[in-house]
Amino acid sequence: MSSTPKTTIERISVTRCPVPTASSVAFDRGLLHKELEKIGLLAGELNKDRNVALHNAHFDHSLPFLVREGGNIPALWARSTGRETRLIALSWVDEYQAILSLPNSGIVTPADLRGRRLGIPRHNYLEIDFRAAQALRGVHNALSLAGLTLDDVELVDLEAPIEDRRDTWTTETNALRSGEVDAVFVKGATGLEAARSFEVREVIELGFHPDPFVRVNNGIPRTVTVDAELTKHSSVVEHILTALLRAADWAENNRDDFTRVIAAETGASPEYVEAAYRNGSLRPTLDGERLAALDAQRKFLLEQGFLAGDVNVWDWAFPGPLAAAEHNFNKGVSIND
Structure with a gap:
């Protein structure tokens, strides 16, 4: 003892x-x-x-x-x-993580993200913007599977409103649906629910990838x-x-x-x-x-x-x-x- x-x-x-x-x-x-x-x-x-x-x-x-x-x-x-x-x-605990695009975007694989606009939610009211960081990490992981880096895409800042403890993904999905961005990152049960709420394409699902380091995120x-x-x-x-x-x-x-x-x-x-x-x-x-x-x-x-x-x-x-x-x-x- x-x-x-x-x-x-x-x-x-x-x-x-x-x-x-x-x-x-x-x-x-x-x-x-x-x-x-x-x-x-x-x-x-x-x-x-x-x-x-x-x-x-x-x-x-x-x-x-x-x-x-x-x-x-x-x-x-x-x-x-x-x-x-x-x-x-x-x-x-492995969790759903995905890059989403619209079906008519022409983005089918991570390689197709080259030169495209990736939405990154910015929560300026947070001292540490973990949501922006996890989105960047997810995008980075997806790009790495195609031999690309963050420098190969256009990162678009999405100003997000004050959110509670639970992720809603409204900022990301609204920007995707409006055409402001070409792809976004979502994760977790709420992210999966958001992905199923309208017609999207999963460019890549990262959360259950065989390489554990591809799954690393927040x-x-x-x-x-x-x-x-x-x-x-x-x-x-x-x-x-x-x-x-x-x-x-x-x-x-x-x-x-x-x-x-x-x-x-x-x-x-x-x-x-x-x-x-x-x-x-x-x-x-x-x-x-x-x-x-x-x-x-x-x-x-x-x-x-x-x-x-x-x-x-x-x-x-x-x-x-x-x-x-x-x-x-x-x-x-x-x-x-």
Whole structure:
């Protein structure tokens, strides 16, 4: 058992993106509350906190004793600004990612994107425009399959209105339908639903490509990060990760209920959730392959100017609590034993 220093921690704040996460399952099943109750702590959901001023912490990780699970772009960005966070786990759930064009555009394969107009949504109200970054990454990945780069296309900025936590893709699809752009990037269950809402051509579907590095984007892999101060209380972090392990295990064996949880998170219909997130596991890990994928994402974001400075992914990783949680979870014992 890891010793826990004396602390004034009374409440852990947890924030997550509206995508498949072990955190969302852990809250739905009461697993996180149950684990933290063992050590006299409470877990609050930041996205449901009435203090809207705190919600920016989802992006900048500025809240003490915060646990964040979700897209890697804000997590990498926050770390690059000097925010003291640690990476305690990664998950990999393949998701629908596609480049869409109109049927009469003449764009059939990624090679046909050369010289064409690609829409990039710009959310100028966000300190880190992760939606623009993920669109650029998706376009980059598609172009790479044809031996092309971002320099081979015309990137068209699409000014996007303020959106909530869930992706709607309205800016992109409206620009496509109006002829302002020739192709756009969409992802996830809501992206699949948008793609099926009118007649479009999937130029390339990236989310289930056989090369895992073609799938790398904001959600591949997803990061679990914590305020560095929290890592001084390793037992607390172990309990959090134990809850996530239990949630991942439950999701693996209860697919229909898992779909229900994620449909509620994303706002998409269950049929699209099933199709968009059909591969992968919520199980937290810090294996070398996923860290390498995250490092590839870091390199891309740095080259495109989305990071304030460089990040050493390997130094950022803090594997101790996950190793301890996995050991005890696999033995089926409480970490208090």
